[in-house]
Amino acid sequence: MAEKTPPNKPTESELEILQLLWEHGPSTVRFVNDELSKNKETGYTTTLKLMQIMHEKGFVERDEAGRSHVYKAAIEESATQKQLLDRFLETTFRGSALKLVMQALGNRKTSEQELNEIRNLLDKLKGNAK
Known part of the structure; x- marks a missing residue:
């Protein structure tokens, strides 16, 4: 199966959320927010809005079956790392x-x-x- 490549570059905040989803697997907004809040004060509604935007961009998928929506990464970690590294290598070190x-x-x-x-x-x- 080919790795799914991100449609565009995730922001720093989006990448933080993706890293949590890659590490912990499918998670609720509450879990993601609690994890983010360990390092910096982050409001629940801010996390929710960001994850909704990420869903619209195709970075995450959302399971709406339960009371709490569960999000999972829709893009592969290694494909994202490769894309970000390639772009960084080109822009910072001229390839x-x-x-x-x-x-x-x-x-x-x-x-x-x-x-x-x-x-x-x-x-x-x-x-x-x-």
């Missing part, structure tokens, strides 16, 4: 993956485990290129 990686690795301490995982990924990519 250069090397510049992106150099900046990311140069800005913080990278653990030995992370470096080993990067080496393994590079080895796999090198093997696929042959």
Whole structure:
């Protein structure tokens, strides 16, 4: 099955909600609002309105069978990440993956485990290129 790609770029607030839905699965507005409120004060009606807008945009699907509507992500996490990363790479690093990686690795301490995982990924990519 092909991954469903977002029709357009989610806003930062929409992405926060999508991340909760990807992590926790189908959820009520109350649950999403409670989770968002752990990090910043967020009103229930604000969360509800945002999720209604996300439904109109096709980012989430809504099950209206019960008293409380249950929302689930309608777009795939990996497809969304790829789209956002591609756009970020093009606009910020003029399409250069090397510049992106150099900046990311140069800005913080990278653990030995992370470096080993990067080496393994590079080895796999090198093997696929042959």
